[in-house]
Amino acid sequence: MNRILPILTILLAILAFWYAAAIWMNAPWQNTLNGRADLTDVPFLTFAQQTWGQDKPVLPAPHQVFAEIWNATMGLEFTSRRSLALHAWITLSATLLGFVFGTALGVGLAVAIIHNDASDRSLMPWIIASQTIPILAVAPMVVVGLGAVGVTGLVPKALISMYLSFFPVVVGMVKGLRSPERIQLDLMRTYDANPWQVFWKLRWPSALPFLFASMKVGIAISLIGAVVAELSNAAGGGLGVRLLTGSYNGQTVQIWAALFIAAGLAAVLVAIVGMAERAVNAPNGVRA
């Protein structure tokens, strides 16, 4: 109970703030509408309800967004082109594929970097530089280029997710695998441990907390990659496409609904990684 109460309090505060902001931000347009309809002296409560019920509001009220989410997931067949559940599934599959590739690549690179001076010295600066390339901007070129050689659908999006999600894993794992203190490494030496044993019994366990912290960032960023990659391929579907069409048509409620679904997906994915983290870290005695 004492974990739920603070969260609920903050959430209620945000909700109240949101409704108030919706009144304030939608008021100018509502005044114009009422002026056209020759409505004067509208009581404040009625006016507030009007601002919460507009068709294309500047800031939709929460209940409008949730109604839209409900209608677009439960109210439609899964196979319908307007079903948010279908679009969420398209995005989720690209995200997961990219995340698995990205984590594997990141751990592999980190292991190579800490064990081989040459790859550390030559790769690390370029791995960091690779992230400053706005791959999201290159996404259209990647999608078009891979399409030309016959690779379409899930793989181009997953590649972009992979490119984004390997980076936090490399940075975190290099830091984590180097985190054992010199004295601990010396202890392993007094045990006559070979490099393989040092890795599995000292470096890997001490890097696990870093790995999970990185994986939480990685899975979230991989979802972002999938969503933005979808912006450049409107025919393929996905939450990014819903954002884009909503923005073209001024359908603010649709934008917010797609955003909330993406948010929900991210929350569930991060929660799953978090559960795995607790399950793995607890036996290793990591301080929470």
Add this chain to the structure above:
Amino acid sequence: MIFRHRILATLGTLSALLAIVTPEVVLADGAAAPAGRLLLLPIIGLVLAGGIGLLTRWTLWQPLVSLVLLFGSALMLPGAVAGFAGAIGGPAYWQSLIAFWLLTWNFAERLSAAIRDGRLPETGTGVIIPITFGLTLLILWEAITRGANVPPVLLPAPSAIGTQLANSAPILWADFVQTFIKSVIPGYVIGCLAGLVVAIAVDRSPFLKAGLLPIGNFMSALPIIGIAPIMVMWFGFDWQSKAAVVVAMTFFPMLVNTVAGLNAASSIERDLMRTYAASYWQTLLKLRLPAAGPFIFNALKINSTLALIGAIVAEFFGTPVVGMGFRISTGVGRLAIDLVWAEIAVAAVAGSAFYGVLALIERGVTFWHPSVRGGRA
């Protein structure tokens, strides 16, 4: 270690020797003749570099000479494509490229081994390896796009991008000012400072911390970039909407990392501060904030790349006719791919410099952390 050097150097030398016995070089007749003449010099250079790579001891002159030989030969390679029939590289060309790649790899291995053993100084020589790696990638890119005749619309050669970079410098500078100076920097500073201040404020109240932390975690995992169309609707097309997106993207990673970092000091250290009768602020400034340093710098580094991405992607949803995101999206539409790559190069240099400055500051500030003490950060 020596074993791996031997394999790499032997394979590289063999590959260069194989290039000599290909028809283009040996026969040197008819249409293949110019290719043979053009390739002869680089191949000899590669064979010599391979010989040096096989030497057991590496002191000062071996790396210097092999560096000159390797890159001198490699720079002649892309030009040799012109000598082949149809301007597409033949077997001798690809053999030489493979030899160049293997021998450069060997070079990096030998040099880092020499630095590790203390035969060469770390400062100065340490920088050569990543630069060599980058140059190798550039030369391979140039040689492959030219040798395999890749259409420029798919992937332009680095030389074409370089020309474009020089020709459209004023446009690129204006885009850089609009996106980096006007949108990224203000958004980054505001977002990071706000995250830090809120984290410290929240940390005092367990109730607020218990309420805000799960929500902050939740928010930092969201695809916040999705609010870009909304911000463009609210704040207009100019840099304000992009800075707003950057603020929203950088705030939550900073909040979550700082809160986690403030918990990093162990209770035994806090108890020690208590025995000193240290006040809350003294404990915060002298123990907990320094202990949170690695976490805060982690957030700063993550945010530096997020901020650039956020500003560029936000420009896809609406912008004045200047800015990196604008140039990229219109460039892809007009198939001006070399201009797009030039813009990406500018973004990459700006982002790397940003990150590099942060990493330098981190090494100075968190000098006590094992990951800094034990070697490179």
